[in-house]
Amino acid sequence: MAGFCRDDTVCDALAARGALSLGQSRDAALVSRASATLRETIFHRRLKAFFRDCDVIVARNLEQLAIARAIVGKRPLVYECLDIHRSLVGQGWGSRLVRAVEGALLPRCDLLITSSPAFLRNHFDHRPLKAKALLVENKLLPEGGAAPSPVERPAPAPPYTVGWFGMLRCKRTLAFLQQLVRRGEGRIEVLIAGKPSPAELPEFEGEVEATPGMTYVGPYSYSDLPELYGRCDFAWSIDWFEEGLNSKWLLPNRLYEAIAFGAIPIALGEVEAGHWLERHDAGLIVADGEMAAQRLLDVDPAEVATMRESIARIDRGEVICGAVECGELVHSIASLSVQ
Numbered sequence: 001m002a003g004f005c006r007d008d009t010v011c012d013a014l015a016a017r018g019a020l021s022l023g024q025s026r027d028a029a030l031v032s033r034a035s036a037t038l039r040e041t042i043f044h045r046r047l048k049a050f051f052r053d054c055d056v057i058v059a060r061n062l063e064q065l066a067i068a069r070a071i072v073g074k075r076p077l078v079y080e081c082l083d084i085h086r087s088l089v090g091q092g093w094g095s096r097l098v099r100a101v102e103g104a105l106l107p108r109c110d111l112l113i114t115s116s117p118a119f120l121r122n123h124f125d126h127r128p129l130k131a132k133a134l135l136v137e138n139k140l141l142p143e144g145g146a147a148p149s150p151v152e153r154p155a156p157a158p159p160y161t162v163g164w165f166g167m168l169r170c171k172r173t174l175a176f177l178q179q180l181v182r183r184g185e186g187r188i189e190v191l192i193a194g195k196p197s198p199a200e201l202p203e204f205e206g207e208v209e210a211t212p213g214m215t216y217v218g219p220y221s222y223s224d225l226p227e228l229y230g231r232c233d234f235a236w237s238i239d240w241f242e243e244g245l246n247s248k249w250l251l252p253n254r255l256y257e258a259i260a261f262g263a264i265p266i267a268l269g270e271v272e273a274g275h276w277l278e279r280h281d282a283g284l285i286v287a288d289g290e291m292a293a294q295r296l297l298d299v300d301p302a303e304v305a306t307m308r309e310s311i312a313r314i315d316r317g318e319v320i321c322g323a324v325e326c327g328e329l330v331h332s333i334a335s336l337s338v339q
Helices: 030-042 045-050 062-071 093-108 117-122 171-184 204-209 222-230 253-260 272-279 289-298 301-312 323-338
Strands: 002-005 020-024 057-060 077-081 111-114 132-135 160-168 188-196 214-216 234-236 264-268 284-286
Touching (some): 057 062, 062 077, 062 093, 077 093, 117 132, 160 222, 171 188, 171 204, 171 214, 171 289, 188 204, 188 222, 204 214, 264 272, 284 289
Parallel strands (some): 057 077, 077 111, 188 214, 234 264, 264 284
8 A cells, every 4th residue: 555645744544554654745736746646657666575475556546557567577467446536527738638647547457446426427428538437426435344223312402403524615505514504593503624725725723614514523533423413413514615516416424424424415416416315315405505594594403303213224234344245346346357
């Protein structure tokens, strides 16, 4: 395992697996990341030695695919793409250049792994990809062999808590939730956890602290999820960061996490997350932010109880990855090395 780090050092979980750090990257610093990627593709001796005994190389995101292509040799190459970056869909010279790089790399891939069918429909179906595409949704993995269970929670009653968890980049979401808390006048509270982007939200913690009814508890780990979602009635699953593009196509982790632990996801009806909830007849599906605000401000305990019941009816296999699915994924990758 190797890659760039957002922090100064490799985290304990990765260090325990013997991960190789290729250096530190910064959020939104695309030129710097491109330069570091080019450096690793040219001066790749240590990487080639590090992966010498591997049968298959898996590259997660486009920059890693470029690096992997330089060291893979005749071994199978798997491309794992969980986001379609805005640089791939623009019309400027920079986007055309990035698409050209992607177009040169995709034909060499032996398998594509992606997390949303909308990524296939809207992007990869129109690109020079010859390999089979494998859909692997962002379901939760059982920790220590035990599948996560819904959290026991009291009967619904205001104030209702909306949770916003994960990578925190969306300025519009922060502004919306601040306004929602103010409009609620004590009826709505917001719990935030995760890592805010210093590039997109440089004053994040100060803005949260200045908003009564809004709480930020910092980064979290997988084991914290039951406690975090257990404190929430609703889970904010709307993302306006790349509105109309990646935000419209993705199926975010927080969608599966919320349902696994019994919180009610809030999603736009026109995006892939909303389509997913519609198919399962669950969640709070809205047309826009104003509708989301009105529904949350007007919701009564009986409605919340009904929405909780709809979440509970979703088959656990829809949000939790079982042993069979894990085995199928491993087989799909392992079978490439024996062809």
